Amino acid sequence: MKRKNSLPKYLLYTICSVAAVLAATFYFHISDTKQNTTTVIIERHDEDITTEVSEIQTIKTTSKKTRTHKTTTTKTSEAAETNTAEPTTEFVFIDLNSAGADEFAKLKGIGAVLADEIIRYRNEHGGFRNIEEIMNVKGIGEGIFADIEDNIYVIDPIYDTEEEFAPDCDYEEQENETEADEPILTLEEAAPININTADAAALMLLPNINEEKAQSIIAFRDENGSFHNTYELLLVEGISRNDVNEILDFVTTD
Known part of the structure; x- marks a missing residue:
């Protein structure tokens, strides 16, 4: 009788144990599935964030490069236009005996100070007899004269050398004629x-x-x-x- 009563208990105990094992197995299976699903979601989320950040950085870099390229092109174009534009130089041709200080100041190497010196010399000496005489002005030498000689003139210039050498030429001609007459x-x-x-x-x-x-x-x-x-x-x-x-x-x- 005791053996008959213990058998159902044993079967019930066995069934409960199996049920507990199955329940535990199912629980762990469900938990593992949730963990895997969460991991996959996180990984996908990270990838999406990384992809979005990369795309944003690429767009920003491209925009910066584009703006830099446009700015450089604009500056280069402006520099080219600046270099291409040639300054216009006014050609000056003035009379030393009638020009004013403003006109003299336009000459290369002649500023306001030298312009005043030229006028002062002209007033003291009664005018310039020739363009070379401007080198007698204080501060004007051969260098400045070489730069401005094509821009200045004197009406009816006078040179002392013409008066000095005219008699000498006649004397030399007479001397040559005398020597020619003498026998060698x-x-x-x-x-x-x-x-x-x-x-x-x-x-x-x-x-x-x-x-x-x-x-x-x-x-x-x-x-x-x-x-x-x-x-x-x-x-x-x-x-x-x-x-x-x-x-x-x-x-x-x-």
């Missing part, structure tokens, strides 16, 4: 040439004696007194023994 001596006609009194032209009639050697003979003569004999020509600088042998027959010391 040959060595045979002039020999013997006195080396103590002859000038350079006479000495140059001698064989192998050029102007330099003739001047050396005269210099030796002036420094040491007259030649005592013709062989002393060997002491003259630049005169060789061969030169002396060539001229001995044409010179004298008397």
Whole structure:
């Protein structure tokens, strides 16, 4: 009787145990599924955030690059326009005897101070006779004159050199005519040439004696007194023994 009563209890206990195991297994299965689902959702959420952030950064970077490119292009275009524009230079051509300070100040290298100096010089000297005279103004030298000589002029310029050299030209022409009338001596006609009194032209009639050697003979003569004999020509600088042998027959010391 006891064995009959214990059997149902044992079966009930077994069923309860199996049910508990199944319940526990199902519970853990459900919990694991929830954890996996949560993990997947979080991972997807992170990926979406990362993707969105990357897309935003890409858009911002692209916008910055685009704006930078546009700004650089605009600045480059402005610089090109600035370089392309050539300044217009006014050509100045003024009369030194009538121009005012403002006109002088337009010349290269001439400021307000030099402009006043030019006018002061002009007033003191009664005007400029030629454009070169502007170099007499204090502060204006050859450098500034070279820069402005094409921009200045004087009506009917006067140069002293024309008056000074005109008489000399006539004198030179007369002198040349006189020399042309005089006969040219040959060595045979002039020999013997006195080396103590002859000038350079006479000495140059001698064989192998050029102007330099003739001047050396005269210099030796002036420094040491007259030649005592013709062989002393060997002491003259630049005169060789061969030169002396060539001229001995044409010179004298008397």
